[in-house]
Amino acid sequence: QVQLQESGPGLVKPSQALSLTCTVSGDSSSSGTYYWTWIRQPAGKGLEWIGRIHTNGVTAYNPSLKSRVTISVDPSKNQFSLRVNSVTAADTAVYYCARDRAVAGTFSFDHWGQGTLVTVSS
């Protein structure tokens, strides 16, 4: 069973950078095409897709965040990471990492981390 776990600081100061890492463990024998994804959810609000990366390094980002966001991957450590620059209070949210499963032209987030709350405050 695939498991994802987010890690990183829970408190970030305004104008600084937010950095999170997602460690993937479990069924390393599973075949298929996967994209490693970050999604966030402000308290009491809906879900926002931040972006994704393939293990070949190809990325896609939400244009609303693109200028501030970088997603990277380290396949040797089974990890992928998120960096959001110049954060403000509006970036306060629960951040989830997730696996975007690509099968026969369909895409879906079939495994998720438990989520980590990041608060932007001085």
Next chain:
Amino acid sequence: DIQMTQSPSSLSASVGDRVTITCQASLDINNYLNWYQQKPGKAPNLLIYDASNLETGVPPRFSGSGSGTHFTFTISSLQPEDFATYYCQQYDNFPYTFGQGTKLEIK
């Protein structure tokens, strides 16, 4: 961005009821739509992919249908564990977008 509009935003129902949620896309998204369930303090859980395909391990009381711009999600007979918030999500175009959610509460 493709806007996803769910209705209703909240719904009260009883155990055993049949419940339907709709999701309207601002553009034709073919059948590129998923449905998720989220319980308080937990990550979302995939229920339906590609508009109508039941994810492995998900009970058959959950179903989805639709294509183009109009989609429905149905729970045929509500169970106590089904009270949660449900989200639709499109993957036809970047950025992927979610509906605002439908909170299903106990009547």
